[in-house]
Amino acid sequence: MGAGYKKAAGKGGTRRFAVKRIVKALLKRLLRPVLSRYHLILDKCDESRGKLDTYSTAILGVLSVSNPITECPPAHGTLRKIQLAKTKVLFALDRFFKEQGLRYWLHGGTHLGAARHGGFIPWDDDIDIGMMREDFDRFIKIVSAMPQDGKIQYHWWGGIINVKYIENDFVLNAVDVFPFYQYYTRTDIVNWTRLKQRIEKEIHLNFNQPFPLLNSQYHGTPHEIKIMREVIMGGKNPAEEGDVFKVTGKYDIFRYEWIFPLSTMSFEGRQLAVPNNADKTLESQFGDFMMYPPDMYTHHGSISDGLKNNWRNYENLDRFLSVDSSALYELMIGTKK
Numbered sequence: 001m002g003a004g005y006k007k008a009a010g011k012g013g014t015r016r017f018a019v020k021r022i023v024k025a026l027l028k029r030l031l032r033p034v035l036s037r038y039h040l041i042l043d044k045c046d047e048s049r050g051k052l053d054t055y056s057t058a059i060l061g062v063l064s065v066s067n068p069i070t071e072c073p074p075a076h077g078t079l080r081k082i083q084l085a086k087t088k089v090l091f092a093l094d095r096f097f098k099e100q101g102l103r104y105w106l107h108g109g110t111h112l113g114a115a116r117h118g119g120f121i122p123w124d125d126d127i128d129i130g131m132m133r134e135d136f137d138r139f140i141k142i143v144s145a146m147p148q149d150g151k152i153q154y155h156w157w158g159g160i161i162n163v164k165y166i167e168n169d170f171v172l173n174a175v176d177v178f179p180f181y182q183y184y185t186r187t188d189i190v191n192w193t194r195l196k197q198r199i200e201k202e203i204h205l206n207f208n209q210p211f212p213l214l215n216s217q218y219h220g221t222p223h224e225i226k227i228m229r230e231v232i233m234g235g236k237n238p239a240e241e242g243d244v245f246k247v248t249g250k251y252d253i254f255r256y257e258w259i260f261p262l263s264t265m266s267f268e269g270r271q272l273a274v275p276n277n278a279d280k281t282l283e284s285q286f287g288d289f290m291m292y293p294p295d296m297y298t299h300h301g302s303i304s305d306g307l308k309n310n311w312r313n314y315e316n317l318d319r320f321l322s323v324d325s326s327a328l329y330e331l332m333i334g335t336k337k
Helices: 001-068 077-100 108-117 133-144 189-207 222-232 280-285 302-309 312-321 326-331
Strands: 127-133 152-157 160-167 172-180 210-212 243-246 252-255 263-267 270-274
Touching: 001 302, 077 160, 077 172, 077 270, 077 312, 077 326, 108 127, 108 263, 108 270, 108 280, 127 133, 133 160, 133 172, 160 312, 172 312, 222 270, 252 280
Parallel strands: 127 172
Antiparallel strands: 152 160, 152 210, 160 172, 172 243, 243 252, 263 270
């Protein structure tokens, strides 16, 4: 009985295996033409995409020669108002940083705009600045002692500080402040790629969460210090000849001498701090930064969205533009509400 059952079961298993093989063979035969067409279409798409990229590069190259990007007209209308509104906050911050002895510099697209356009990139509405970690920590310590319910507020977001102007339902996401770290040595692309992977695993899993500045459950904790000290720095002390890098947002890494000593550059009519080697820092981030980019768009658009959803914000934006930087500075240090 048992032997017969096993024999029957063995035959049944053989039949099922044979049926599966037949079905698999039939499906392969039936689907082969479809799959061939599918792969042919993909190949054609890749070929077309490559041609489009080539044409796009050629067109942008011709455009850059016939109409240099430096001669691109500035923004106008609402976008220009947004740019000017954020600039007011930046100018007040510049005064605040200087009086507190905090080093900072224009970073990313803001530095690019200063170098190429003397102010905002015409189609952008974003302001980014960089600070070395020691200055960044002092900045946090100073503003943490100030009232956090005023019109100028500081919010911790994914490892950076976002400086905002808030008045009722009008919210201006004005300036993002990124902390930079001093590495203990020079790096190459292989070592930095490995570092980035470790940073993403350790830092971003723990810190890339939104929360108010004063309620940060990670910043300045032993856990954060351990990650920076042991994982990223390898237990070594930072060295002046080492690289300068940031771990939040897009990973950027620069030679120390590209940044320091800081220089100045005109941004919207005022001389502001920038890295001393614009060519090196900007090329490492943007490649040929004097070419037209393939995509042109506003970076955040937070005010723009608010304007669309609430027509009163148009009036609030115009009202904010009538406030001078000195008044904003007083709001910033808490002497005025």
